[in-house]
Structure formats: C-alpha cells, structure tokens
Amino acid sequence: MAEIVILGAGLGGLSMAFAMRKAARTEDHVTLVSDDTHFHFVPSNPWVAVRWRKRDDVSVELQPVLDKKHIGFDATGAKRVHPERNEIELADGRTLAYDYLIVATGPKLAFDEVEGLGPQGNTVSICQIDHAEQAASKWDAFVADPGPIVVGAVQGASCFGPAYEYAMIMDADLRRRKIRDRVPMTFVTPEPYIGHLGLGGVGDSKGMLESTMREHDIKWICNAKTTRVDAGHVFVTEHDDLGQERRKHELPFRFSMMLPAFKGVDAVAGIDKLTNPRGFVIIDEYQRNPTYHNVFAIGVCVAIAPQEATPIPTGVPKTGFMIESMVSATAENIRAALDKKEPETRATWNAICLADFGDRGVAFVALPQIPPRNLNWSSEGKWVHLAKIGFEKYFLHRMRTGSTEPAYERLLLDLLGAKKLKS
Template identity: 20%
Template sequence: MLAARSRFATVAKRAFASQAEGAKATAAAPDKKYKVVVVGAGPGGLSVSSTLSKMLGKDQVAVIDPAQHHYYQPLWTYVGGGLKDFRESVRPMESVVPEKADWIQERVTKLDPDNNQVKLADGKTVGYDYLVVAAGIQINWDQVKGLKETLGKNGVTSNYSAESVQKTYKFIQEFKGGNALFTFPNTPLKCPGAPTKIVFLAEEAFRLNGVRDKTNVIYNTSLGKIFGVDHYGKVLQRLADERGIQVNFQTELIEIQSDNRKAIFRNNANKELKTFDYDFLHVAPPQGAPTFIKESKLADAAGFVDVNKGTLRSNKYNNVFSLGDCSNLPTSKTAAAITAESGVLKRNLIAQMEGKEIREEEYDGYTSCPLIVGREQLILAEFSGYTGQPLETFPVDQRTVSSVAQYLNMEIIPSIYWNGLLNGVWTGPSAFRNAMSPLRKD
C-alpha cells in the first residue's frame, strides 16, 4: 500500500510539473500589440519603420530604442581626423523617428518569438504580428583589460565612442612624436574600414604638424591583411608602404597598462605576447551581438540574428526579419549595406503581409566602405560581401584615389542619409549602377 501511494505521489508531482511548464510556455497578453514592431532606431530600423508606418498608418508600427540621440556614425572618422564638427553627426531621436510610428523609449531585455512578444526593462511586454530586429552591434569595451578605465585619457581614444571621438583630433594635435598605435579587434565590427581610415588621417596630420620624422605609425590588426577585399586592399597596402606605416598582421590588443603607457598584444598565429610602448593609441574595440539577441531563439551560434542571406527573413520564424549589424548576413557591417538591405527587407515583409510569396535570393551582399586615405583623398570601395567582387556605381576604376569621391562621402552622402535613408526613400545605388552600366569598361 505504501509503495502504491509513493508511486501515485510521484506521478502526481510529474503531472503538476508538466502543467506548470505548460503554463510558463503560454505567455500573458502583452501590454500593447502592434502589426509591426521594430527593435532599434538606427538607420535600418528607421528606414523600415518609416516606410511601413506610412503604409499602415498610426498605431500599427512601434520602434523600440532607449537612446535620446541618433548618430550618423560614418562621420566620426572625419570628426576624429579634424575635418568635421561632432555636432553634424547627431540629432535628437524624437526628430528622426517617423511621425506615424510609436516610439517606445525603453531597453529590450528579452525577445520571445514563440509568443510574438518583446519584453522591456520596465517589465512591460509588446506584442507583434511581425518583428524586425535592427538593434545594431554591441561594443564590448571590457574585453580589452584596462581600456574602459583609460579611454579618453593620456592619448588613448576611439572613434567608436561618442565621447572619445571628440578627443581623437585633440590627442593627434598634441602628439609630439613617439609611437602612434592603431588597432583592429579579433571580432566582427561595424565599418571594418574605419580603423584603417584614422591611421591614414593621423599619419597625414603628423606630417602637416612637422612631427612625422619623430613618429612610428604602427597599425596592429588581428586580420591577415589590411583590407578583406583584395581588389582594394592591394592599393591600400601599397599606400601604407609608401607612407611608412608599419602594419602588423594577426596582432590583437588584449590589455592596456595606462600607468606606464604600454599596450599588450597577442599574436593570433602563435599566441605569443608582445608589448608596445605608446604615446598615442587609437583602439577599435571588440564588438559582438547584443546580449538580448544572443540569449534568444533567434540567434545563430555566434549570437547574431539567423536570417536567410537573400530574403533577410529569419531561418527559424517566418514572421521575423532582421537587417544591419545585428544580423548574421555575411557582408560588411556598414550603413551602405543597410541601404540595400532595407529595400529588400521592406519588399519581402510587405509581400508577406499581403499574402504574396517573397523573392528568394534578392539581396546580393552589396556594401560600401569609403576608404579615406587623406584629407582630400578617398578610395570608393563598393563590393559584394558575399562574393568579394566589385559592385561599383560609377564608370571609372574606383580604386583610384579621388578628391571628388572624398567630397561625395563628406558632403553628399550625409544628406542622403538624413533625408533619404532614414525616411525610407533611399535603398542604395543599384538603379544608378544599372543606368551607368553601358558606360563602364570591362
């Protein structure tokens, strides 16, 4: 009898536990629900929410982002190089969020795609029919020991921080000679050309300031070459050699000792450590997927949103799309890539909402990395991150250093960004590229 009671108690406990798990799986009703929820008010999120809120009307689209300001970050290289004012790169978030979209100024803590919900830091939940994840990339300052504590002090800076970028040119101007170190991390990062651009701008500034002959310009990159696409990388390496820039490959920054101005690097080929003295140090910090994405069912093994590289739709949930830096699209994480990605995503999402088939293999990996190599010098690199082949807009060899391309990147493209991309109108230069194709020499 006792044995029978014991078995009954065990079965009852299991049944109760099973019911409890079932209750957990069924989420409570969200505090508010929208047709489309967009996580992130960067260029990708604003482009998508602008188009869809115009199409669907008020109370149908929500944008979730805690930031008070929106930054045009491609301008920060010019800010760090002393060519642009930081104020040109920033606008109040409320001025760029689409008028017909609801802006939820809160931080996301959890994505729950099984229940079509997003949980916020204030404890509230937002429901959706369709989700667009455009949350950008997370900068992990703590992955380099000592970086967070010394950033913005004693010649240590980074153009990847809104605060420290405003000190970069000041430190460059105060530099009187010695070792000028520049780094590239062993992680994905937004605008992978940016760490190289500031090397060239600083080297030119040292020449103009009359301290170049007393300066060692050293670029330590974790990569195996100066730029991932050889079509442009070979030109970039030649310029670095001509200007006496020492490039050390497979060399990753792991620690800064600010007390004695030493930076410790690890050789990723043989794991040996090497210490460099520095008088100026520009750091491109380690980066990765936002934590709330990494912890969700939307993530791939590396923590980025797992999407189809042609359609930008989640490989796991049909009502979820993603673009930009937080996605695992195998192309460079740049604002230029987002222009093309946003057009593809919007067409496919709208088609799905209308019950139509989405177009397979539409996004071709287009991205651009304007490689600044001087105050009036730029190589306009445009290519597919999928193939590594050029996808150039203009009927010229864009590997040629150009002052016209520099003007385009400094003055014209920022206007297109603010007035075209964020408003959902600009979806990349493919139409211009196709129009100019007959003029292009093979």
C-alpha cells in the same frame, strides 16, 4: 491592423522605419524603439575624433522626423526580446507587443574580450558618437604632447575600414599641425594582409593600401592577436600564414585606437534559435528568422559566417550598401506577409565603401560582397575625400527628411556610371 516594431535607430533601423512605413498598409502601426533620442551618422565618427566635426553636425533628432512620417517612437530602449510571446520588454519594465519585429540594433562592442581595451580601459574608440567625443578630448591632450600611436583592430573584428580611415585622418591632422615627424605610427590588424578588409580584398585593395601606408610612414603588423593593453603599451602576438606564433611585440603608445570584435546586444543574445553563440540574429534568405517567422533582422546584428578561414579570426563587415538592400528586401517581404503571401525578395548583399584619408581616399565596390563577384573594383584619389563629404551631407539630409531613396545605390551610380554598372 498589424503592429510592426523596429528595434534600433541607427543607419539600418531609421532607414527601415521609413521604408516600412511606405510599404505597410495605411492601418498598420510602425514603431521605432531606441535607447537614444538622436540618430548619429557613424561613418563621420573618425572626423569627430579629431574635431573635424561636432556631434550636432552628424546627428538628427528623431522625434520630429518620425512624427512627420507618422511613425511611433519610444526612446526607452529594449531590455529583452521575448519572441515566444511576441513582446519586447523595455528598459523601464513596460512591454511592447508586436506582430512583426525587425531587429536592427547594431552590435554590442566586445571590449571585454581583450584586457585593457576600450574607453573604460586604455584605448579610445570611434564606434559610437560618445566614444568619438571622448577620443577628441584625448586627441587634444595628445597633440600638445605627441608620441607613438598604435591603431587598428583586434582579433574577431569585422569592420576594418574605419581603422584605416582613422589612421590616415590622424596622419593628415598631424601633418597639418606640422608634428607628424614626432609621431611613429603602427597599424595592428588580425587581417592576413593589409587590405583584406574581412572580404578577401576588393580589387587591388592590398596594393593600394600598402602603398598608401608606406607613403605615410605607417608600419603594420598583420595576423596579429592583441593579448592585452596596459597604460602605454599594446601587447601583440604576430602569427604566420598557418596560424603559428611568429613573434611577440610590446608596442609603446601615447595614443591608441583599436576596434573591438562585435557581439549581439543583450536584448537578443542567448535566445535559443533566434541568435547564434555570438548573439547575432539567425536569418534565412528573406531576412527572416527560420524559427520565429515574424522576426526579421538587418544590418550588423545579422549572423554571417566568415567567407574564408584566416590564421587569426576576422569577421565579415556589413556595409551601408549591403544594409540598404536588407532594408528593401525586409520591407517587401513583410508587406507580402501582410497580404498573406510568401516572401520572395532577397537582399543583394553588395558592398560599397568610401575610405576617407583626410585629403584623399580609396573607394571599393564589390558586387556581391562575398566572392566570387560580378564586379570587383577599387580606385583612389582626392575625389574620394570630396565624395565622402558630399555623401555625408546627402545621407543626413535623407534622414532629416525621411526620404526612402536608396542613398548607397545613388552613390554607386555616381561612382561607376549607370552604363558601366549595367554592363
């Protein structure tokens, strides 16, 4: 019998729990550890932040679902992982022993790296459901007394899609209220160009997103380093393609959302040979830590080097499709270890993204995520908005029922058609 512990109950962690229970032997114990009693569908947070969704619409209570799948659950949260003795120190002082550990915590949000950034400072966030609800409250006050908006991401950020989504969703909500003409909007990003996305672009993402932002009267500043945020002003230094300072901007705002950079969570950050200097878990091609072979990692907490140097630092996003491939590979490799075999399954690390713009949207597919690619495709239209709504419903149903069917693979096939994908 083996004790298999999964740390984190987000998109990757909950999917991992279902997949691992299916892959493990009958006698093995699978336990999910989280600091929350609910799963929250993070891609819906931009909708929550303008009250197009409520918390209950995008949340799943974990205990009943996990009980049905015979998966243990502990919502105490982890204080520290001790890989040298195969234990997790929980937040209440108890310890949990494991034979295999899968780290799926997601990131720590590095608001502290920019003065005045984040919900405890002068900007809102859509990174967590609590943050999105706080943003919705501030949105209520804003639409009653509108003014300039500054939206985007700061240096070191790696997940740019939600920033574009939220900018366009705010735009759509303001137009519905017929007050868009009272709201100048500026998009600030460390990307070298609009649509870079931390991936060197996908298909014609640059052209499509630039065109969309022009159509919706959104100005932008690229190669931007956000130096601080005061109450009502974002201070930005714009750089050229060589990284040299071009000009400084002092952008007034009445409402601002800037995505932060990510770091590894405190439970694993700073552990020698387990994590890198940013606290992300180091893995080999089998999702396994090279030093601690019984520790695996999936999702945003995984260390991935930027695919290219940019004038202002940008990270590599870990998309849902990519995370699902990590989940499948990890489950197969741990089962191989349980059977006294060497791991041999590698994650595909492909990317698929649906960016909703309120009444239309843009879809991106990159196979693999890091160039050069076998498939480099993008498209736009009202169908993307409808597809994201449908996918939200399908994914939440999957989490509520414990399905192990790959959700993003199904979506990809629907988007491209099996024949085109195979070709």
